[in-house]
Amino acid sequence: MTPPVPLHGVANAGVTPGLLVVVLVATLGAAVLLGLAFAAFVRRRSRPYLLLVAAFAALLGRSAVVGVSLLGGFSPATHHLLEHSLDVVLVALVVAAVYYARSVDREVSTS
Numbered sequence: 567m568t569p570p571v572p573l574h575g576v577a578n579a580g581v582t583p584g585l586l587v588v589v590l591v592a593t594l595g596a597a598v599l600l601g602l603a604f605a606a607f608v609r610r611r612s613r614p615y616l617l618l619v620a621a622f623a624a625l626l627g628r629s630a631v632v633g634v635s636l637l638g639g640f641s642p643a644t645h646h647l648l649e650h651s652l653d654v655v656l657v658a659l660v661v662a663a664v665y666y667a668r669s670v671d672r673e674v675s676t677s
Contacts (some may be wrong), residue, residue: 593629613663627652628653
């Protein structure tokens, strides 16, 4: 029987070129999204845009956690704790941005 393959890359599980490419593309994508979100925030200067900047920063932080883990900087338990904590932060920030943007739209339309 074949041993199970871990779904998360960690330093002692062997780093494959494919995994490195995926992590690099994800990191670059998150950095581009963060830059675009920041540019939109600078232009709009509103709380929903600021919340989206923070959400994309959490996404980039998630990529950083993976990178540090691949280099052996975090144990698998710490890796999972940080990664999934950042997932919670990211979702909360996006929901807060949408909720705040919709509540401001209602206030403006009822005034």
